[in-house]
Amino acid sequence: MFALLIESKTQMKQMQQSTLKTQPPDSSHLYAIVCIKKYANDLERYTEIAWNFVYSSLWMHSVFSSKEIQAAKEKITLILCKGKNIQKSFFEFCQRVILSRQHINNLDYECLSFPSLWLDIANSNGYAASKDWYNEIKDVRKSLPEYLSEIKALADAVYDCSKEPTEDNIKFWRGYFIEKEKPVLLNMFLVNLLHQQYNFR
Numbered sequence: 001m002f003a004l005l006i007e008s009k010t011q012m013k014q015m016q017q018s019t020l021k022t023q024p025p026d027s028s029h030l031y032a033i034v035c036i037k038k039y040a041n042d043l044e045r046y047t048e049i050a051w052n053f054v055y056s057s058l059w060m061h062s063v064f065s066s067k068e069i070q071a072a073k074e075k076i077t078l079i080l081c082k083g084k085n086i087q088k089s090f091f092e093f094c095q096r097v098i099l100s101r102q103h104i105n106n107l108d109y110e111c112l113s114f115p116s117l118w119l120d121i122a123n124s125n126g127y128a129a130s131k132d133w134y135n136e137i138k139d140v141r142k143s144l145p146e147y148l149s150e151i152k153a154l155a156d157a158v159y160d161c162s163k164e165p166t167e168d169n170i171k172f173w174r175g176y177f178i179e180k181e182k183p184v185l186l187n188m189f190l191v192n193l194l195h196q197q198y199n200f201r
Contacts, residue, residue, distance in 0.1 A: 075119035096134050105184075165196070
């Protein structure tokens with residue numbers, strides 16, 4: 001069974017207990033604290049957009065409590081603060097979510113872990129598992145800049161239409177994914193718009 005997936009609720013609970021243990025602070029944690037204080041307004045906006053995207057991409061058939069949503073958003077904030085450029089971190093986050101979605105779609109599974117657990121950077125079976133996949137793409141892009149450009153475009157589209165959800169923007173990106181013949185990415189884009197518009201959680 002693929003590492004991203006959790007076979008039972010019992011295993012999920014065990015993982016949650018083991019991955020959420022208190023860890024000693026390191027330089028990345030200290031930078032995150034500075035980042036949160038310095039870029040509070042931008043972080044809140046990026047975190048909200050990122051949460052809407054990951055939720056609509058991986059858990060759109062689930063309804064979570066406000067406590068779980070808040071915990072997940074806190075994990076996203078820490079992820080965005082791991083890099084020194086929040087916007088760049090956001091685009092990486094979205095692309096890694098897309099890669100995770102593609103892997104999950106190719107497998108049969110019983111359940112996916114809760115967002116707050118899946119997004120925990122200490123959990124190697126969650127979001128963290130997408131790091132190697134993304135790094136491989138970055139390596140290829142050094143020679144082929146347009147390699148898998150459509151997933152990068154979806155990240156751009158999510159940000160663009162979250163900031164300015166105008167008819168022109170939506171039509172542009174819809175047309176882009178149709179032209180590129182990427183129905184799965186088009187569906188992710190449209191579902192994200194729907195969740196953003198009506199605040200489904």
